[in-house]
Amino acid sequence: MPRPTLLTRRLSRTGALTAVAFGVAVTFAGPAAAHTEVEAEGARALDQNVALTFTAESESASAGISKVEVILPEGLTPADIAFEEGPKGWKFAPTSRGYTVSGAELAVGEDAEYVVTVRQLPDVKSLVFKTLQSYSDGKVDRWIELEESGGDGHGHGHPAPRLDLKPAAPGAKAVSPTPSEEPTTEEPATSTPPTGAPSSPSAQAAADDTDGDDGMPVALPIGIGAAVVVLGAAAWWLRSRRSGS
Numbered sequence: 001m002p003r004p005t006l007l008t009r010r011l012s013r014t015g016a017l018t019a020v021a022f023g024v025a026v027t028f029a030g031p032a033a034a035h036t037e038v039e040a041e042g043a044r045a046l047d048q049n050v051a052l053t054f055t056a057e058s059e060s061a062s063a064g065i066s067k068v069e070v071i072l073p074e075g076l077t078p079a080d081i082a083f084e085e086g087p088k089g090w091k092f093a094p095t096s097r098g099y100t101v102s103g104a105e106l107a108v109g110e111d112a113e114y115v116v117t118v119r120q121l122p123d124v125k126s127l128v129f130k131t132l133q134s135y136s137d138g139k140v141d142r143w144i145e146l147e148e149s150g151g152d153g154h155g156h157g158h159p160a161p162r163l164d165l166k167p168a169a170p171g172a173k174a175v176s177p178t179p180s181e182e183p184t185t186e187e188p189a190t191s192t193p194p195t196g197a198p199s200s201p202s203a204q205a206a207a208d209d210t211d212g213d214d215g216m217p218v219a220l221p222i223g224i225g226a227a228v229v230v231l232g233a234a235a236w237w238l239r240s241r242r243s244g245s
Contacts (some may be wrong), residue, residue: 013135036068036131036143036163045123045165045173051084054161056133056143058113063137065112067102069142072131077123086114104134120175123168130160 036056056068072078078099083092090103101114112133121127133141143158178224 027114031150035159036133036141036161038127038129038163040163043121043163043165044172045121045125045168045172047169048120048175050118050121051115052118052163053115054113054129054131056131058106058109058111059141060108060135060137060139062108063135063139064105064108064110066105066136067100067134068112068114069097069100069132069134071132072098073122073124074130075124076118076127080119082117082119084115084117088110090114093117095220102134105225125165125175128160130162154191164238 010130020131036054039053039055041186053228054068054070056065058065072081078094081099083099083101086092086101087103087106090101093100093102099116101112128146133143135141141158143160145157147159147162169193
């Protein structure tokens with residue numbers, strides 16, 4: 001049996017290395033292909049009551065998705081968003097910068113898909129929804145990179161979900177924001193009663209105490225009179241006693 005030549009051995013070695021490299025590329029290409037998307041077919045700027053469908057693809061081989069947090073772009077507020085449907089048992093909660101949709105962890109490898117309705121889309125060409133995708137083991141995928149700054153140009157990285165909008169329909173206008181209730185202001189209470197109004201009991205009592213000439217209280221003359229009577233009685237009693245003795 002002829003011995004393999006040097007060229008044959010080199011070709012065999014090269015083929016084996018190529019197979020290993022291909023396997024590694026396939027292994028690492030899977031997670032890189034995963035991403036988060038937002039869709040709204042035919043959406044136009046200034047459209048009202050638009051349903052947005054978000055799909056957060058799973059990147060973990062050991063834990064399930066348990067929460068998705070979205071940071072709303074300029075022109076949208078949490079009050080503009082209404083939750084329609086999502087994974088069973090998941091809840092919607094507004095935040096200071098957007099909203100969260102969360103609940104019991106999904107099965108490993110299962111994507112999180114949910115739908116929200118936007119009151120009105122802003123008059124822009126595109127909307128970018130930065131997204132934080134959390135897993136039950138504490139891992140967080142940060143889909144926050146902008147196309148011009150994130151990734152390597154070949155679909156790798158963590159680009160934020162982006163929704164491109166068609167131009168606004170002719171005659172479309174921005175709706176007015178939801179009016180907020182203005183705080184009511186009460187008139188400060190006045191200490192002076194209105195003209196002609198009856199005075200309070202305490203004020204009436206004070207007025208009674210000052211009735212009399214020159215502002216002299218009525219009780220003062222009565223007290224003086226009582227004192228005179230007592231003194232007169234005492235003087236009469238002393239005289240009677242002296243006369244008897």
